[in-house]
Amino acid sequence: MGDDKRESIIASALELFRNIGYHNTKVSDIVKAAGIAQGTFYLYFKSKEDLFRQVVEACMDEIVGALDRTPSGSEELDGETVMYRMIRQSLLEYYKNRNVLYLINRHGADSPELSEVCKAYYGKLAQLIIRTLKHYCVFPGYTEEQLEIEAYAKIGMVEKAAYHCFIDKGYGLEQVELVTEVLVGIDCGPCKPPGADGGLS
Amino acid sequence: MGDDKRESIIASALELFRNIGYHNTKVSDIVKAAGIAQGTFYLYFKSKEDLFRQVVEACMDEIVGALDRTPSGSEELDGETVMYRMIRQSLLEYYKNRNVLYLINRHGADSPELSEVCKAYYGKLAQLIIRTLKHYCVFPGYTEEQLEIEAYAKIGMVEKAAYHCFIDKGYGLEQVELVTEVLVGIDCGPCKPPGADGGLS
Amino acid sequence: MGDDKRESIIASALELFRNIGYHNTKVSDIVKAAGIAQGTFYLYFKSKEDLFRQVVEACMDEIVGALDRTPSGSEELDGETVMYRMIRQSLLEYYKNRNVLYLINRHGADSPELSEVCKAYYGKLAQLIIRTLKHYCVFPGYTEEQLEIEAYAKIGMVEKAAYHCFIDKGYGLEQVELVTEVLVGIDCGPCKPPGADGGLS
Amino acid sequence: MGDDKRESIIASALELFRNIGYHNTKVSDIVKAAGIAQGTFYLYFKSKEDLFRQVVEACMDEIVGALDRTPSGSEELDGETVMYRMIRQSLLEYYKNRNVLYLINRHGADSPELSEVCKAYYGKLAQLIIRTLKHYCVFPGYTEEQLEIEAYAKIGMVEKAAYHCFIDKGYGLEQVELVTEVLVGIDCGPCKPPGADGGLS
DNA sequence: CATGAATGAGCCTTCATTCAT
DNA sequence: TATGAATGAAGGCTCATTCAT
Structure with missing residues (x-):
């Protein structure tokens, strides 16, 4: 009760x-x-801010957790497919937690304490991405520093696109696929015709 | 006085x-x-919020203006080079205005009025990017909708990378080139060895 | 509590x-x-003004209520006696509520909202007086317009006299009778020797 | 200038x-x-209040002055006629100075200093009325105290009627006569048919 | 006389938090 | 656990007045 x-x-x-x-x-x-x-x-x-932090932290943990489980270890996948799945999974999570997506983007992290929560969240995400990029040798020649930039760029890319689509435009679940295609397309740019890169099950 | x-x-x-x-x-x-x-x-x-809005708006106008002037009309450029220049220019602007970069990301747009300012800013950026993408036929087969997602994704990519580098890591101007390379690299992904894509003058 | x-x-x-x-x-x-x-x-x-309004309104309602009950319906009275009683009753009420008498006269009705309260109060008083004047045929030939002027004049007469006596001069309850005599005397002017017009117990 | x-x-x-x-x-x-x-x-x-005081005081002086000159010493008049003229003159003055009439009634005399101005004004008016009442033996048997109450009552009567007619109802100059008749009527009440008490030229 | 930018004391109201029940 | 009345620190904004020019 x-x-x-x-x-x-x-x-x-x-x-x-x-x-x-x-x-x-x-x-x-x-x-x-x-x-x-x-x-x-x-x-x-404990306080109003404590509530905010708990709510935000819980959602963030959920997102990170989901992404962490994304490339199911049992399968043999190439880097491209893994990236596709991670982006898709991120979008699904942002959709599910779009309240938090909205909060973070609209109302910021005013207090130092809350700021730490966000920083930690992005840090975890970045580590997760870097680990994956390394594991699948997506950017073989990159230094640690470059990988980090790469990771944060991807985070921003997905987050802003998610905000625009789910919050501003009101996209539903059925449009996640469309967004994913575009975001993945960025990874290979104009090199390949978008949509032709073999989606996923 | x-x-x-x-x-x-x-x-x-x-x-x-x-x-x-x-x-x-x-x-x-x-x-x-x-x-x-x-x-x-x-x-x-007029008020404390008015100050915040004016400061933020002025910086944003400066950024948009600078990007608007980026692809100097006189030259013949390919899409890739233009994108490179725009990303580089964005990073330079974010570096110059990193106070605002910080503010927007840390303290959000709490009031409806300020929220409109931000929305308008991203809207202008997006239009500018879409116009450029179209002009240089970067994504020939994309629908308007896809271009929009693409644009917002790029915005998020640059912004988050800028925040991470300039705010969290304290990068200086001399590292803008490095960051640009990575962000541009995303556009062609692992296809080409990064750094080999012919920088710019 | x-x-x-x-x-x-x-x-x-x-x-x-x-x-x-x-x-x-x-x-x-x-x-x-x-x-x-x-x-x-x-x-x-709700606010400082709300307090003022509530206090003033409560007192005014009390005054109007008391006057409304003045001519006890059971008795057969002539107009003159009723007027006497109403004036006496008004004075007693103003004495009891002399704080409000003071406030209204000294500090006015600065806000539009409070002004409405006062206007309503005088309006109610005037209607009450007009009704009585009509009921006892005190001014048989008067038009509605004349009765209204008459009513407001009486209100001003009693209020100013009350203010002068109770506030400026510090009269006590025991002098209400004296004041009443004078005010009633006005109604018949110099025609009759004041005090001879058969007061009331 | x-x-x-x-x-x-x-x-x-x-x-x-x-x-x-x-x-x-x-x-x-x-x-x-x-x-x-x-x-x-x-x-x-000197200050905002000084302005208010000066404005109010000037108007009040004008009113008192006008009334002071009302019963032109050269004529032989009875008390009733003099009262009629004074009431009529008061109404005319209040009409002319209805801005001040409004101010005093609506916005009060908040500061002690301003309060003194009003008190002095009413005091002068009262003295003037008492002097007249005495001179024409209007209330032969009245004590000084009774005369004073009488005077203040008259002041309130005229002022409230003026406020109601000129401010609330928007009466014009041409209706001053009508109001005067009613107010004078109070002086003799129902004894005589109103309007029959011989106006004045 | 005239200006108007600058001053700074003043005050109402809000609201997160506490605590006696 | 639950209550909700009470708290009181905090802060944005106003505006009458001054003064250097």
Whole structure:
């Protein structure tokens, strides 16, 4: 039952953060929406920012976790296919967690503490990408430094495209494929006709 | 002399916003740093948010303007070279305006009004990119929709890479070339050995 | 206990408004006098003006209510006696609510909203008087327009006299009779020796 | 030319005070309307309140002066006629100075200093009325105290009626006679048919 | 006399957090 | 666990007044 309340707070908060922004959302709004008393909030969260951090962190962990499991170790895959799958998986995760996608992009990481959460998230993502790039020898000649830049660029690429498509344009799940094709296309640019690079199952 | 004060306010504000965040910066902090009286602030800016918006908007206009002038009409260039130049130019602009790069990424666009500013900025960038992609037939078979996704992806790619390099890692101007190479490399992926694609003058 | 606080705020506010004026009274003064915290004020009143309006409105309603009940329906009375009683009752009410009498006359109805409250109050009083004048055929030949002027004149007469006596001169309850005699005397002017017009018990 | 500016300030101020209230009118509004610079205001008036006081005081002096001259000493008049003339004259003055009539009733006398101005005004009016009542033996048996109440009651009567007619109802000069008749009628009440008490030329 | 940029004290209101019940 | 009344620090903005030119 306590967990019910916790979930209720999180759900109400996400909704409100999304619609009116973190700084415009009052704790009193959250508890009203969650149907609990003002003081009860503090039985579940240390502070308003703690709630934000927990919510954001949870979503981020989910995204990182999903990506981490993407190239199922059992199969033999080439780098290109793996990249395709990771991008597709990222988009699916961003779609599922588009509330957080929205929050991070719209309302930023105002406090130093929250900023660390974001930095850590991007760091994990980057490491994951670098590991994959190395494992599949996607950029054989790259130094560690170049791989890092490459990784952050990819992160930005996917995130901004996801924001544009899922938030601004309201794309649904059925359009994830389309977006993936374009993003993967960037990886090989105009070299190959897009759409011809053999999708995936 | 009035402009002195205006500039002084902007400089102090940027510094403070950067260091402690928009929401943690008090107008009283800004005026103290600028060496003026509290009321004087409101002779130059309608509100704290107005200041933020003006600063951000001015920088964004500068960036868009610089990119708009990038492919000098007089020369005959191929698409690849133009893309290279635009990415390089973007990075230079983000370096020059890294305070704003920082602000937008760290502190978000909390108010609806500011959000519009950002949306307009990305919209202009995207249009500019789409126009260029079309003009140089970089993606001949792409629909308008695909071009748009492509454009936003590029924007995110450059922005996140710039943030990582200039803000997190503290890269200087002399490393812009390196970053550019990597980002351009994405455009042709592993097809060509990076660094071999003929830089530019 | 909540009502205790509300009453405490009202009492402190009236005292302060009276002594130093509405515009010179800070909310911080009120809460200090009421022995509560600054924020507590806003649990009971929407704003400083809201408090003023509520206080004033409550008193006005009380006055109007009291006058409305004045000519007890059971008795057979002539117009003159009824007027006497109404004037006497008005004076008693103004005495009881002399804080408001003071406020309205000293500090006015600065905001449009408050102005409406006053206008409504005088409007109700006027209607009440007109109704009575008609019912007892005090001015048989008067048009509606003339009755209205008559009513407002009476209102002003009583109010100004009350202000002068209760506020400026500090008259007590025991002098209400004296004032009533004079005011009623106006109604018959020098025709009859004042005090001879058969008051009331 | 200096007087031009002074008059311009006064005119603009009256207009603004009337329309939006003393407390809502900024000095910057006044100087803008008067077409002068902010600092110039203080060459002519010590402060905003000083301006208000001067404006109000001037109008009040005019009213008192006019009433003082009303019963032209050369004629032989009975008390009733004199009262008629004074009431009529008061109404005319209030009509002419209805801006001040409005100000005093709507925006009050918030500061102690201004309060003194009003008190003095009513005091002068009262003395003038008492003197007249005595001179024409209108209330032969009245004590000084009774006469004073009588005087203040008359003042309130005229003022409230004037406010109602000239401000609320928008009566023009041509209706002054009508109002006068009603107010004088109060003096003799229902004893005589109103309108039959011999007006005046 | 005139200007208008600069001043800075002042104040209402908000809202995250606490705590007695 | 749950409540919700109470807290009080905090801060953006106003505006009457001044003063160097």
